[in-house]
Every structure is written in structure tokens, then in C-alpha cells.
Amino acid sequence: MHIWRAARIAALFLVWSAGLAFAQDVTLTSRDGSVEIVGNLLGFDGEFYRVQTDFGDLTLDGTGVLCAGPGCPDLESYVARLQISGAATAGDVLMPALVEGFGLRYGYSVGREDIEQGVVRYTLTHAEQGRLAGEFVIRSGTTNEGFADLLADHADIVMALREVRTNENALAQEAGLGDLRRRGRSLVVALDALVPVVAPDNPVARISVPDLARVFAGEVVNWRDLGGPDAPIAVHLRDADSGPGQAAEDLLMQPAKLVASDTATRHRDNAGLIDAVMTDPFAIGLAVASEPGETKPLRLSGACGFTVGATRRAAKTEDYPLTMPVLLYRPGYRLPKLAREFLAYVAGPSAQLVIRRAGFVDQAMERIAIADQGERFANAIGQAGAETSLAELQRMVRVLGPMQRLSPTFRFRAGSTVLDVQSQSNVQLLASALESGEFDGKRVVLIGFSDGAGSAELNRGISLQRAEAVREAIRASVVNGSLERVSLEVASFGEALPMACDDSAWGRQANRRVEVWLREDAAAAEPEDQR
Incomplete structure (x- = not known):
């Protein structure tokens, strides 16, 4: 606790002192001259000005204003700069590979300079124009150091192997960086x-x-x-x-x-x-x-x-209990266009091969046939309790047999109804697939499972509620399309398909999950316990 108080004071002092040392006076005037804003330039991303004023921090579209004053940037020679800091597990190999992959895909010539131990600078130059477009600096250290750099205004993106801590998030909000737990502030790049x-x-x-x-x-x-x-x-x-x-x-x-x-x-x-x-x-x-x-x-x-x-x-699938997400956290202010394009590339399909070649588990959605899940079903039969009858197991196989499991799995934070950070990312992944029409004419079934504590009937009800909660989260995330062409259903089998032993907290947590199953024929019979 004392360490974080010291970090908080240091971070806020650095932000404040940086403002004193580098504040640049600008006057932004609307093109018709009717509005004039005076303040200190906090940043310019090639499109928008971020200005500290008496009314708070404001972001203004550069196409609608004229800039005057010593702090005004040179619009013709603007270079996007992005500072990435955090876990060396991501910074040593994964992020450099993604920067190079991004440059190759979008026609940039990429140069690398090792500044010092654990710090590299990448330059992205327009291959045809020969003009420098951006500089990305990657600092490889620890997750803690990444969040500290963000607070001290020494990083725009944090590489993390864990979720942001409550105290880190509180400090970020106090520093004007926004709520890092809000939707869109984190991105699961890989696993x-x-x-x-x-x-x-x-x-x-x-x-x-x-x-x-x-x-x-x-x-x-x-x-x-x-x-x-x-x-x-x-x-x-x-x-x-x-x-x-x-x-x-x-x-x-x-x-x-x-x-x-x-x-x-x-x-x-x-x-x-x-x-x-x-x-x-x-x-x-x-x-x-x-x-x-x-x-x-x-x-x-x-x-x-x-x-x-x-x-x-x-x-x-997060069936392995010690799986950890590789996360990128970004603050609440607008990043340069080149940085936003890079993040879109990282989250898109083109980056998945790069992620796999770097030795990490990618986020591309996979289909798993029931024939490839023999060990899971053998375990279910071998560990079936007194309340899990042969008839129930047969019903489960009958329902799941014609379908394929999709790799995204949803789990909740321990003792909570809130999805964990990886599951929140999976909500966006599945919502994007639904928006793109990937599952049009098909049935997507969210199936809830539970641990073995309590009665089988109660567990089926609880696991169904979890599946319904995931469905609502997915529906809320589909904003650019319609679900009319796909059947998004829920079902539950309670404790009938355990992933781990119930003799430990991690085992029970692994068993409490919602899986995604896909059937090509949307006109087929409904899941037998759909509600």
C-alpha cells in the first residue's frame, strides 16, 4: 500500500511537472471566426488537437479550426508517435513482430533501432513517398512498470499479463486517463x-x-x-x-x-x-x-x-486453468490515426498468423468437432455423479452430436456475475463474427455448465442463467448489424461435462463456464432444454 501511495504521488507530480515544462500555448479559432479557444496543447494526432483549457481538456477536429501560437504543430511534417510499455513477455518478441507485420501489410518500410537494454524504436516510412509516418517505441519491463509509465505520461499503451488493479485504475482516473476497465480500453491480443x-x-x-x-x-x-x-x-x-x-x-x-x-x-x-x-x-x-x-x-x-x-x-478454449491473456491497455484520450490503425490490425485476422509464429496463442475463432473431444466426454462418463444419469449423458451427446464447439469460452470472475477480461474480449469476438454475417443461416447455441456443488437441478438452472447473461452481453455488443439471420440460443447441462476435478477452487472455477456450439442447419430441431 505504501509503495502505491508513493507511486501515485510520483506519477501525479510527473504529470504536473511535465505540464509546466512542456505546456505550449495555442489559440484555436473556428474557420468562421465565431469561436476561439485558448489553452495548452497536450497533443496532436494528425487529425485532432487535445488542449488543456479553463473548461477542462478538450479534443477538437483539426479540419474545423485554425491554430496560432508557439505550440502549433507543423501539419505538413507531422509524425505519429506511440509509446508502448510493459511486460517483456509481450515486448521482447510479440509486439515487434506485430509492428513489422503491420508495416509489411500497409506498405511501410520498417526500421529498428535498439536504444538501450529493453528499449527499441521502430520507424515507419512511406515506401513510395519516402516520408517518415510514425515512430513506435517499445519498452520491455514489467506490467507494473507499464502502468506506472502510463500514469507518468511516458506510455500510450500498456502491455499487461493481468487485469488492471483497482488502485491502478483509480490513479488513472485521477490523472485524467479515463476508466481503464471500460469497454474498449483493453484488448486481448493473444493468450x-x-x-x-x-x-x-x-x-x-x-x-x-x-x-x-x-x-x-x-x-x-x-x-x-x-x-x-x-x-x-x-x-x-x-x-x-x-x-x-x-x-x-x-x-x-x-x-x-x-x-x-x-x-x-x-x-x-x-x-x-x-x-x-x-x-x-x-x-x-x-x-x-x-x-x-x-x-x-x-x-x-x-x-x-x-x-x-x-x-x-x-x-x-481456456480449458487449461493457468491460461493468461496478453492485454493492451490504452487511455481515454484519442491516439494518432496510425496508432489506431495499428490496434485495428492487431485485433484483426491478418495479425493472427503473426501471433502464432511468435509462439503465442492467437484469437482466431476455431471450430472443434465432437470427434476431437473424446477425452472430454470420456471424463464426463467416468466422473458422472449419482445425480447425472446415463439418460442425461445420452441427451447431452444427442444434442451436441450434430454441432461443433467454437473456441471462445466464457467465464465469470470468482464470486461474481461479471465476465472476466478474456470473456469480455470473447463477447466482442463473437459479436463481430455475427455482425459480419459469418453465422447467417446457422444456429449458435450458448451452453452453460457448472461445478458439482449443489443439486443437479439447481446447477442446470444456474448454468442456464449464465448462458442467458452471455447472450445478453453479445446482443448488446452487436451495434452494426442484425441478429435476424442467425439463431442465437441458450441451453444448459449443469455438471454433466466437467473440465476439471471439483476438489479445488480452480477446478470448480474451470467447470463454471459457458461454451459456444454451432450447427450449420438453422432449421434443425431446437436444443432439448432451450428456454
Whole structure:
């Protein structure tokens, strides 16, 4: 808490002092001379002026005003500048690849300059005109540093491996940057995952999530307790202020109500963690799946026998419990046109191949045939409780059999009816597909599932309510089209298709979800428990 108070004071001081040092007087006059605005120029994006006035910060269309004063920009030689700061997991490889892909697609000549350790500058030059169009500076550090840079006006976009914290968002609002939790302020660019890794000759192949948390908390200290040799466990984690380090706390430790051990060896980067694990046969680390090195990843399991690995598909559907989104946060003011075009490219289909080649899980929607989900259905049969009858399982297979599962999955924040950040992104992804007509003439069915706590009948009702909540969120997000040509339905099967064991908080959270299923023939029979 004291750290954030200090950060808040420092950030606000920097913003204030920057205003004193660099404020530039301008007078903006409407072309008919009837309106005149005097203030300090805060920014110009090539189209709009952002001016600090006695009436607050104003944004004005440059085509409608004339600018006079020492702060007026040179309209003929304007260069868009964008500062991107945050998690090195995104900044080292992913964002440079996306900048280069953007330049290639839109006809810019892209140059790279390494300014200092962790800081690179990209220049985008019009290939035909030979004129500099933009400069993108990428600072690779931590998620914390990215938000601090945003508050200090040293960044326009934050690369994050977690959602913005409540105190960070409050500081952003106080600094005039807007509510970073509002729709449109964040973009899920890609997905990564945390994966437990060991040396290749370690005989252990799987570990339960509760045991994994206990290992990193220092409660399990010998491999013998995990089915391995009688040897002490050496624990390796990323720095606590790094994106992967904070994701480990959020996804693994907090649900188990545990805290990482002070004896764990911390690493500034993933490469250092991987090297430490590779040179110690009795080490275990929590690495990012996009950079596993030559280590052996462990599959996650539970007492009921379920296992899941950090595969691309498991991460994309969020069936893998330690999946983490790679987010871009942007403030509430208008970015330069070139920056907006870049963000549109990042969110579009052209960038998905670039994201995959960079080693991350892309956001392109995939269809998964029921024939490719045999393990899931085998688990459902093997773990069916007393209240999940054979008839109910047969009904589920009968309904889902003619359909395909789509990769987006919706989950809610723990103990909340609010969709998590990845699910909010999936709402936009599905809404865009519906607006584009991709599913015209088809049936899109949102199917709710639950954990096994409580009665089966109650769980079916709760999971149906979740599916209905997702449907309403999608309908509210379809603003440029109509849903008349597609059948958007809801159904529920409660606890009949678990993704994980219910013996841990993360397992129950994984089971509480809404999946998307697609049937090509919209005229086919309705789902049997549609309401």
C-alpha cells in the first residue's frame, strides 16, 4: 500500500511537472471566426488537437479550426508517435513482430533501432513517398512498470499479463486517463499460459494444481511426495512484480489461499528461470508456455484423474486453468490515426498468423468437432455423479452430436456475475463474427455448465442463467448489424461435462463456464432444454 501511495504521488507530480515544462500555448479559432479557444496543447494526432483549457481538456477536429501560437504543430511534417510499455513477455518478441507485420501489410518500410537494454524504436516510412509516418517505441519491463509509465505520461499503451488493479485504475482516473476497465480500453491480443517445468530427466510427468500451489508455498518440499525420487525440491519463480509472477499469484496461489515461499528463487526473465531448471534435476519452475526452452512441461491433474496440458487449443478454449491473456491497455484520450490503425490490425485476422509464429496463442475463432473431444466426454462418463444419469449423458451427446464447439469460452470472475477480461474480449469476438454475417443461416447455441456443488437441478438452472447473461452481453455488443439471420440460443447441462476435478477452487472455477456450439442447419430441431 505504501509503495502505491508513493507511486501515485510520483506519477501525479510527473504529470504536473511535465505540464509546466512542456505546456505550449495555442489559440484555436473556428474557420468562421465565431469561436476561439485558448489553452495548452497536450497533443496532436494528425487529425485532432487535445488542449488543456479553463473548461477542462478538450479534443477538437483539426479540419474545423485554425491554430496560432508557439505550440502549433507543423501539419505538413507531422509524425505519429506511440509509446508502448510493459511486460517483456509481450515486448521482447510479440509486439515487434506485430509492428513489422503491420508495416509489411500497409506498405511501410520498417526500421529498428535498439536504444538501450529493453528499449527499441521502430520507424515507419512511406515506401513510395519516402516520408517518415510514425515512430513506435517499445519498452520491455514489467506490467507494473507499464502502468506506472502510463500514469507518468511516458506510455500510450500498456502491455499487461493481468487485469488492471483497482488502485491502478483509480490513479488513472485521477490523472485524467479515463476508466481503464471500460469497454474498449483493453484488448486481448493473444493468450499465453503458465506451465510447470522440470529438467528432461525428472521422472515426474504430472502434478495436481493443489499440490503445485503447495510446492511453491513451501508446504511440499520433497519429490517423494509427488511420486518422484527422495530429493528436495528447488523452487523457481519469476519476480513478484513481473506479469508471470503476478499471474502465478492470481491464478495459482490465491485460489488455494496460499502465499509463495520466501525461499523460492526469483528470476527477472523467463530465460534465467529455464536455465536454472535445466541445470538442476530436482528443480521446478513456473515458465511461460510461449518460451518453454528444452524443459519438460508437467501436465496438470486432479484427484479425480483429469489431466490437461498447456496445448494451444486448451489455452484458446481456456480449458487449461493457468491460461493468461496478453492485454493492451490504452487511455481515454484519442491516439494518432496510425496508432489506431495499428490496434485495428492487431485485433484483426491478418495479425493472427503473426501471433502464432511468435509462439503465442492467437484469437482466431476455431471450430472443434465432437470427434476431437473424446477425452472430454470420456471424463464426463467416468466422473458422472449419482445425480447425472446415463439418460442425461445420452441427451447431452444427442444434442451436441450434430454441432461443433467454437473456441471462445466464457467465464465469470470468482464470486461474481461479471465476465472476466478474456470473456469480455470473447463477447466482442463473437459479436463481430455475427455482425459480419459469418453465422447467417446457422444456429449458435450458448451452453452453460457448472461445478458439482449443489443439486443437479439447481446447477442446470444456474448454468442456464449464465448462458442467458452471455447472450445478453453479445446482443448488446452487436451495434452494426442484425441478429435476424442467425439463431442465437441458450441451453444448459449443469455438471454433466466437467473440465476439471471439483476438489479445488480452480477446478470448480474451470467447470463454471459457458461454451459456444454451432450447427450449420438453422432449421434443425431446437436444443432439448432451450428456454
